[in-house]
Amino acid sequence: MIEVSQVTVRYGALTAVSDVSFTVPPGFVLAVSGPSGAGKTSLLWAIAGAVPVAKGQVEIDGLVIANRPAAAKHGVVLIPQGNGLARVLTARENLSIPLLAENKPGPDVDRRIQQALEGVGLADSGGHLVEELSGGEQQRVAVARGIAQQGRVILADESTSELDSSNRERVLDLLHEEARRGAAVVIATHDPNVAERADGHVLMDEGHLSWLRRL
């Protein structure tokens, strides 16, 4: 359960997120849309503990999120805009890093990595360096890395922006599958098709949030 209560995010004098409140229960997918610069990424980062909140608080299953390491430990997975992959490592190595940080090496980790790569249609690309992959393939590796972590919360920031329609549907299927597994999922997107498939839809505009379709 994600509980965002009166959250404000500021960068110096600029208010990127202004007094935003909403809840996403486990099992639901919420789409966040809005114009460029509206505060979508800042909102996701606040939920992920990756930017400090100037006011308000984020709780995940009742735990107040203080910073990124605490959020990650509590199962808050961020699939960042721009993918955040290490380009000189292989796809498989990129997936293994957060799992090794959980201290869970072994066959279970290898299976999760392979399943996640299969899920995004890249079962045979695990040994390729990220820099050898296309932009869309890199985006799918980033999604696979997020899925493999089996988080309580999945925050996907424009994770289908470089995909053709069949891969977009494949990635959306996976994110909805994560919700069915019990995760609370938030997707920032400019794509009306992505928002349409979500259980609920909010609009960010100049840091303010309004509901277009309630969960």
Ligand SMILES: Nc1ncnc2c1ncn2[C@@H]1O[C@H](COP(=O)(O)OP(=O)(O)OP(=O)(O)O)[C@@H](O)[C@H]1O
């Ligand atoms: N690290 C930062 N330092 C200063 N200002 C920032 C920082 N990150 C974002 N901003 C500003 O905060 C505002 C909201 O940015 P944000 O990236 O959250 O918007 P967005 O809705 O995700 O945009 P896009 O759709 O283009 O990704 C913008 O005015 C942006 O320039």
